[in-house]
Amino acid sequence: MGPPESAAELAAEAVELREPELQLVDPASPGEEHVDVEAEGAPGRGRCWPCGAWPCGSRGEPEAKKKAPCPGLGLFYTVLSAFLFSVASLFVKKVQGVHAVEISAFRCVVQMLVIIPCLIYRKTGFIGPKGQRLFLFLRGVFGSSAMILMYYAFQTTSLADATVIAFSCPVFTSIFAWIFLKEKYSLWDAFFTLFAIAGVILIVRPPFLFGSDTSGMRESYSEHIKGTFAAIGHAVLAALTLVILRKMGKSVDYFLSIWYYVILGLPETIIILFVIGEWSLPYCGLDRLFLILIGLVGLGGQIFITKAVQIEKAGLVAIMKTMDIVFAFIFQIAFFDNVPTWWTVGGALCVVVSTTGATIRRWLQGSK
Numbered sequence: 001m002g003p004p005e006s007a008a009e010l011a012a013e014a015v016e017l018r019e020p021e022l023q024l025v026d027p028a029s030p031g032e033e034h035v036d037v038e039a040e041g042a043p044g045r046g047r048c049w050p051c052g053a054w055p056c057g058s059r060g061e062p063e064a065k066k067k068a069p070c071p072g073l074g075l076f077y078t079v080l081s082a083f084l085f086s087v088a089s090l091f092v093k094k095v096q097g098v099h100a101v102e103i104s105a106f107r108c109v110v111q112m113l114v115i116i117p118c119l120i121y122r123k124t125g126f127i128g129p130k131g132q133r134l135f136l137f138l139r140g141v142f143g144s145s146a147m148i149l150m151y152y153a154f155q156t157t158s159l160a161d162a163t164v165i166a167f168s169c170p171v172f173t174s175i176f177a178w179i180f181l182k183e184k185y186s187l188w189d190a191f192f193t194l195f196a197i198a199g200v201i202l203i204v205r206p207p208f209l210f211g212s213d214t215s216g217m218r219e220s221y222s223e224h225i226k227g228t229f230a231a232i233g234h235a236v237l238a239a240l241t242l243v244i245l246r247k248m249g250k251s252v253d254y255f256l257s258i259w260y261y262v263i264l265g266l267p268e269t270i271i272i273l274f275v276i277g278e279w280s281l282p283y284c285g286l287d288r289l290f291l292i293l294i295g296l297v298g299l300g301g302q303i304f305i306t307k308a309v310q311i312e313k314a315g316l317v318a319i320m321k322t323m324d325i326v327f328a329f330i331f332q333i334a335f336f337d338n339v340p341t342w343w344t345v346g347g348a349l350c351v352v353v354s355t356t357g358a359t360i361r362r363w364l365q366g367s368k
Contacts, residue, residue, distance in 0.1 A: 075308070078317050082324045084298070085301040085324060093154050093159060095282070098282055101152075105265075111262045112263065114295075126256075129252065136252065136256070138244055140265065143265070144261055146233075149230040157223065157226075158332055158336075160325070161227070164328070165232055167325060167351050169239050172238075176239050181243060188361050198350050199347040200351070201347075
């Protein structure tokens, strides 16, 4: 998931994964119903109406049915997306001496160079439908801010802790959808929200509950707290982004949505860098390569998660997204020799159960 655009943004940025009611691809557009009833005495399917011959040269062959996607392909795309997001998170953690805001700026530049040719090829324009421009603007601001906070969380706390906290995004999505979209919020949703909060508390380990024990933390507790709040801020902004994407529906091209994300994110990062005075060039060529790969790998993760939801049920995709946390744990152990604490494992289980339970409940509710 890294989270959607890292942990949740992309998932924030691509689509809302936890709502089974949201379909990105219509199997049949309105007015395209198939009529199987033939008039009495009419020739069978494939026969020519005037002469009844089978086949008849005066009529082309029936249009071939669209080939069904390979079973499990959508879930494979989901796992691949989770892997790519986690790799991007690993690169963020590996870059030395470059502030999270500057990393975000480099990512915006790289993705902008990719998105511009795509928009020109698809002929969607660069502004968007008149009635959706405000939503696109908000999506761009919230999405880019979520990205900055996520990268800051990766730099100040462990990969596992930041990823788990960011994975609580669907819980906030339920709350905001209830407030702004008037969607139903049940007691079960409240229960899953409390469960996710319990998971975050286990990871944060506030001193008034756990004392001064900071065992297992390689960073100072103050840095850990900064990263924790950054990850929570990411989850909140990513949830707002998902609600906006849901509000816009299919009326806006996906690449146009990313375009607003990068075109607003770039000046935002430049202004922040100017204010905090943290601009610096990478020290070595490897760091520069990491900055380029963060943009390309993150974009690849967005594309694959979008393709996954297009061909697979959103509920299954949301459950499979828990692989983000698995990859974060693996990378933290393999590349940083940092075994997550049992507090982190317990918090991760609480967040995963909360998100999965909320997803399954909505999935079953939508299938009734």
